[in-house]
Amino acid sequence: MINKKYSFKDFMGVDLTKVDSKELNNTEIVGSCFWQENSPKKQVFPPTMTGVIFRRCNLDNCVIPDGNTVEPDCTNKQIKIFTVDDQNNTIVGGEDWIVDDALEKVEKLHSANQIADQMVEK
Amino acid sequence: MALSADTIWEIRANGNTDNGGGFVDGASGTDYSQQDAAQVSYTDLAIDAADNTILTSATTPFTAAHVGNILNITGGSGFTQGRYQIVSVDGSNKATVDRACGSTGSTSGTGKLGGARILVDAAFNDMVNGNIAYIKADGTHTLTGDCNGGDASQTAPIKLYGYNSSRGDNPMGTNRPLIASGNYHITLENYWFLYNCRFTGTDTNILVFQVQSIARNCYMYNSSGTSNRNCAYFYADGGAAFDCELICTNGRAAETTGNGIRTRLFYCYCHDSDVGFRITGGSCIVGFCIFDTCVTSGLDTTTDDGTTVFNCTFYNCGIGITATDVTRYIVFNNIIDSCTTGISETVQNDGNWIDFNNFSNNSTDRTNTGTGDNDTAYSPNFTDAGGGDFSLQTGSSCIGSALQLRIGI
Numbered sequence: 001m002i003n004k005k006y007s008f009k010d011f012m013g014v015d016l017t018k019v020d021s022k023e024l025n026n027t028e029i030v031g032s033c034f035w036q037e038n039s040p041k042k043q044v045f046p047p048t049m050t051g052v053i054f055r056r057c058n059l060d061n062c063v064i065p066d067g068n069t070v071e072p073d074c075t076n077k078q079i080k081i082f083t084v085d086d087q088n089n090t091i092v093g094g095e096d097w098i099v100d101d102a103l104e105k106v107e108k109l110h111s112a113n114q115i116a117d118q119m120v121e122k
Numbered sequence: 123m124a125l126s127a128d129t130i131w132e133i134r135a136n137g138n139t140d141n142g143g144g145f146v147d148g149a150s151g152t153d154y155s156q157q158d159a160a161q162v163s164y165t166d167l168a169i170d171a172a173d174n175t176i177l178t179s180a181t182t183p184f185t186a187a188h189v190g191n192i193l194n195i196t197g198g199s200g201f202t203q204g205r206y207q208i209v210s211v212d213g214s215n216k217a218t219v220d221r222a223c224g225s226t227g228s229t230s231g232t233g234k235l236g237g238a239r240i241l242v243d244a245a246f247n248d249m250v251n252g253n254i255a256y257i258k259a260d261g262t263h264t265l266t267g268d269c270n271g272g273d274a275s276q277t278a279p280i281k282l283y284g285y286n287s288s289r290g291d292n293p294m295g296t297n298r299p300l301i302a303s304g305n306y307h308i309t310l311e312n313y314w315f316l317y318n319c320r321f322t323g324t325d326t327n328i329l330v331f332q333v334q335s336i337a338r339n340c341y342m343y344n345s346s347g348t349s350n351r352n353c354a355y356f357y358a359d360g361g362a363a364f365d366c367e368l369i370c371t372n373g374r375a376a377e378t379t380g381n382g383i384r385t386r387l388f389y390c391y392c393h394d395s396d397v398g399f400r401i402t403g404g405s406c407i408v409g410f411c412i413f414d415t416c417v418t419s420g421l422d423t424t425t426d427d428g429t430t431v432f433n434c435t436f437y438n439c440g441i442g443i444t445a446t447d448v449t450r451y452i453v454f455n456n457i458i459d460s461c462t463t464g465i466s467e468t469v470q471n472d473g474n475w476i477d478f479n480n481f482s483n484n485s486t487d488r489t490n491t492g493t494g495d496n497d498t499a500y501s502p503n504f505t506d507a508g509g510g511d512f513s514l515q516t517g518s519s520c521i522g523s524a525l526q527l528r529i530g531i
Contacts, residue, residue: 007261008135008136008260008261008262008264009261009262010262010264010302010322012304012322012324012345029265031135031136031261031262031264032262032264033264033265033304035302035304035305035324036344037324037347037348038347038348048271056139056240056264056266057264057266058264058265058266058302058304058305058306060304060305064216072138073139074266075266075267083348093326093348093349093350093351094348094352095351096325096326097306109305110268110307110325111325
């Protein structure tokens with residue numbers, strides 16, 4: 001059963017841990033964005049939530065409690081922003097990196113430089 | 123053959139990855155793309171024994187109504203997965219598709235005909251020059267990865283139209299489809315035009331503009347806590363945004379790179395950002411825009427190659443317009459009000475033409491900038507600047523005071 005309240009919605013940065021898990025349990029959540037910027041392994045959902053099937057959702061940086069299912073068409077990476085300094089050690093921005101459980105860099109997600117690389121490849 | 127340039131795609135939040143998703147404009151069949159679910163789901167597709175562009179299905183025979191629809195072949199031994207146009211269906215229920223779809227004699231292929239697609243990278247990649255895609259406001263469209271299509275062309279651009287309930291209804295405000303970009307972005311490749319959509323996200327850029335890619339009537343809000351990110355990022359020659367609202371809390375509502383030459387920004391509202399528009403590409407033109415509450419500056423140009431800024435309003439910005447080592451720079455007919463500094467140049471360069479601007483209520487009007495012969499200092503009498511209404515009230519002295527057409531009329 002598709003959970004209409006939580007499907008096809010933008011919950012970017014929203015903390016749902018205080019939501020009554022009965023609103024979520026044993027439902028299917030489709031096409032929603034739960035992305036949490038620069039907060040890898042963040043608890044977003046109520047810890048007692050169970051039986052939820054996520055489809056086509058952005059679950060990056062979200063911890064999914066045991067007993068729930070993340071379908072392959074979701075994204076559930078852990079992503080951290082590492083600051084970029086200029087020559088004067090002033091922070092001028094940040095790069096998004098996929099990180100491991102120890103929050104160490106694994107792979108660059110993308111950046112303006114990557115766009116430049118793509119242009120060169122063309 | 124290939125997919126027709128006249129293919130019109132349907133993208134819905136409630137669509138399906140595997141749906142066909144398109145219909146060829148003017149085809150004789152019935153358009154089954156404008157529905158959430160596929161019209162037909164095949165499990166027994168068979169490729170003709172002699173011609174690998176001919177398909178049959180025993181359980182759901184092809185009919186004349188299928189002509190023009192896009193069939194997505196999703197699997198089957200000997201089948202080439204992909205989207206195919208049903209070009210014709212003969213009296214024996216044999217469908218001819220636009221190109222070879224696998225090995226002759228293959229059976230048990232799976233696929234879907236009709237139904238809308240969802241907004242994913244593959245949907246962009248399947249579009250060919252001249253295609254149109256309609257994006258319905260039937261719920262939030264959530265990106266689960268970047269979307270980058272292929273280049274279109276000067277003679278056959280690809281056009282994406284957001285709509286609310288019926289194609290062509292040109293929605294405004296929250297009636298436009300919402301695309302939750304999250305940590306991903308969409309690239310408008312060369313000659314892609316985008317209309318009537320809203321975006322939220324935190325990525326380095328929300329929309330990347332390549333050559334002659336254009337957005338109109340779009341809303342972009344980049345709420346990233348990281349500095350120097352962008353809503354609209356003009357990466358290549360000739361991108362443009364019209365009639366857009368851009369907010370980037372800690373970064374730039376719009377930015378060009380050095381490659382982003384000839385960028386055009388018209389009738390846009392850039393506000394509540396760190397910088398409204400940062401220009402490093404040459405020959406950019408900014409007209410009829412409002413830069414409101416941009417903490418560092420409304421417009422920041424560092425190119426020495428001819429930025430033009432006219433008929434804009436700069437309000438409550440740190441610096442209205444800041445220019446670093448700029449030459450061939452033309453700034454006229456702007457209202458610069460309630461900024462800490464109105465216009466600031468690193469070095470006064472009288473070869474730049476800065477005139478017919480109205481300065482009011484700024485702490486400092488000009489730094490290293492000469493006074494234009496026709497500058498004014500009227501109170502603009504905005505209708506409700508705090509509420510985002512910068513129209514001039516009747517009787518405002520700014521009305522008719524700037525450079526305007528006076529010959530040939």
